[in-house]
Amino acid sequence: MEGILPSGKPLKGKRANSVEVEGAAAACETCHRRSGMGSLEGNIVVTPITGRFLFANENNRPIALVDPRAPKNVSRAHSPYTQASLAKAIRKGINVGNRLLSPLMPHYDLSNAEVKAVMAYLRQLSADLSPGVGEDTLHFATVVTPGVDPKKQEAMLGMMQKAFTQRNASQEDYSGRMRMPIDLLPRTLRNWQLTVWELKGAPDTWAGQLAEKYRKEPVFAVISGLSNTTWQPVHAFCQQEKIPCMLPSTTLPATETAFYSLYYSRGVALEADVLAKYLRDQGKNAPHRIVQVYRDDEVGRTAAKALTEALRDSGIQVESRVLSGQDEPDLNVAMKDIANEDGLMLWLRPADLSAVSKIMPTLPATRTFASGFLEEENYASMPKAWQPQIRIVYPYELGEKRQKNIVALKKWLQSWNLPLVDETFQSEVFFNLLFLTDLSSQMLDNLYRDYMVERAEDMLSLGSNVSAYPHLSSARGQRFASKGAYIARFAENGKLVAETNWIVP
Template sequence: MYREFCITRQSSWLFLFICLVFSTVINAKSNSNNNDLIELGRRIYVEGILPSGKSLQGTRAKSVQVEGDAAACETCHRRSGMGSLEGNIVVPPITGRFLFATDDNRPIALVDPRAPKNVTRAHAPYNEKSFGKALLNGLSVSGRNMNALMPQYALNNKEIKALMAYLHSLSAELSPGITDDKVHFATIVTPDVDPKQSDVMLKMINAAFSQRNAAQENYSGRMRMPLDLIPRTLRNWDLKVWELKGTPDTWNAQLEENYRREPVFAVISGLSNTTWTPFHKFCEQQKLPCMLPSINLPPQQTSFYSLYYSGGLELETKVLAKHLRDLGAKSPKRLVQIYRDNESGHAASHALTEALRDSGIQVIDRLLAGQSLDDTNEALKDLSNEDTVMLWLDPSDLSAVGKAATKLAASAIYASGIFVKDDFSAISKEWLSRLHVVYPYELGDKRQKNVSTLVKWLKTWNLPLVNDRFQSEVFFNLLFLTDLFSQMLDNLYRDYMIERAEDMLSLGSNVSVYPHLSLSRGQRFASKGAYIARFDENGNLAAESEWIVP
């Protein structure tokens, strides 16, 4: 009997073990099949490619044929699935959270950044049948005709199920960097940055975060209006400082370690006088928004997650090239560009050479080795009064060249607004009178008006005005971030943040040193031009050209 009991018990354990293994295999196969289905749906949604490899096809407004990526759902509903605004037409969110939601778990999104009360409307949850009707016949779950912009697709049941599976996975969880009570941000400082600048940037961000977090506490405790009942994040903002050490080839490992210790939702602002490429690549790899750093060498590669104020030095080269080309018969035959042997100098000179390729203007490169008279004379040798000179030099070098070139034989002399940094104090009046400045910022009273709000805010927090260029960039970014989060409500997805930024950047007050900031889908540089400026008789830098957009 004991033997029979042991055999029975052993058989039971064996049976349970077999069941467990079988169940694990079944679950793994099920998960694999579901992942395969999600990937098929992703290709339909993002690329407009069917499981067969053929292009997705649809008919818009009963007559307009669309196919491939033009027919892909992402074209209108965006990468996040959170919808968009096409002119005055609202394209609603179509993630699983919105399409298949019931009354007890219904999310809400603002659908028009211009109208804070315009939110998604409640509807019955879609199922496979009603979802199919929406795709095939253009009928909503309530049986109404959808907007004519919504294509009617030729999809089979497998393709409909694949798309449903992908939408269930799309923006289904809050992005990394979001905890129950905090939104974590990072800012980046490279070793070459002046400590005074990094110190004031960090003080500005921390002051703004303190101000915002205090306002959150007041919001949570006060009497609510109907609009206040819309779900929104009341999480506090927290800042991590990623202060890099060493050379650029070591920065990626440092970034990975910082991010591993504590993921952040986005990188905001940041300071660097050297390459930004390691950070650009890191943010793209991690799908991490990188919002408007204060830098001179933004990468020019296509990106989704990195937004910049301007094209930096490369923008200046394109503006100067357009200006010189547009002179027509008065264009110079030869341009001599003088620069230091550093990353910024090489980047600017190379970009200008490329911008003037096929222009008929010969470009000559000259390195400035130092500030001695021999160094400056070597850089300026053999110039004629028919030459144009471009000086990619900082104020100190510009002053040294000016002292050696009081009688410089050149038809026109240009300097870089980015390199000069608004510091003309060491340059003689005679030398200033000959300079044209490629200037990608606002000038005069308009600039003072733009930064007046910044000046008042700094006084409120007892912070110094060290440099209105980068401080206005930081200030604009902080205000813009606040606007973004008020619009995102509790839909804290990184892709959605970038999409909202594209739509909203031009809507807020311009408190920066740029004449105009705007983005649209696919654009990554908010300011797109520059002036050619000169010093007037009163010693003020003034525009001598229109705003040039190359």
């Protein structure tokens, strides 16, 4: 994987256009990926190279869709590779059918022993289907952490169960429904099954709970999930068990990236960076000091720390204050001595904002900001007197574009009689369910977890964006699909409008 030969020397290859590659850049994994299932870039198809594809006979070779945009474009028939023909492909770029491989495939001067080692490696690579794949069932889980809004939990689970039922029904019934050509490729019909992992108690006990649940029912992937506090234990669990952990809804994703977890965004840390960039870009007009008020919990601490770090050496002094309760003395401590020319960032949820507004009917600082993630779309409860002045760091799309994105969600909810409780949140769940459907169509019977993550990396930006985000995008190694936010203000009709362009820190 690192492109190191058994001798310890770096692997070297030479492409047909005489570009030399060395080390990691020359490693098989760079193009054929960790799973060995290949990839697609532009119109360059990188074919699967696992043993099941290279060495099998026609009768027992699986089919892979090598270009999801062209459903007829499946892996091709060929005679099984032998050591000699594999060596020829590796050394001279000529395949088992005596045809030239793509000029992108480097030629490697490997010894017979090294080719043999490559063969042995490829034979065991993605050889068995991943855990969670049953004879006729594909198992998924979703995770709910303690303390979430029960209405949101109910909305998410309702949507997921409905989507799974709909999907299972549609794959049994081939008549009367418009089908994508991709659905006609041969595959084993497996019902999707959803299990809900509802965690209890303190975050440091979650790892044990997850392990126990997983032992009882191994799942292929964790889909969505809901948390308004830390997600770290789930992230760590997915990484440890090598389970794809796809696009949970959390304001607090893990900060370090890991192969198996994909997120919509960096959550409150992203908002902090966007605000810092916005303030820095004001140059001389930036406030000399910004006061940030937060709750002393995981989310609050993370947000405050991120803003402090993002404004380091900016010339803007950051003063951090904890709001310890909604009683007047607590509020007074947090909000004292704020001058009109200061900046003020309120990392507070609606109930806290409402409490603050009781002692401060008008905002003390001209430039006051609040967090879009923490508001959870409860803008109606924003004190009226604050509205002309306060700005929201807003990580979603606004206006007509937003409406266009989420029209599919609204129609789907309506047709299944499901409630719309929280538009941005439910749009995340909806996007994820459609994305999962696409991914599983494209994977056919190649149900390997690594392959799923790689497909997700490559395909995230290709489907239609039915989420509340302006655009979602990923690529190899990228783990946060949305990368910016607006600074938004309240229009006179009480609706949010963008005051700035989309800011990407």
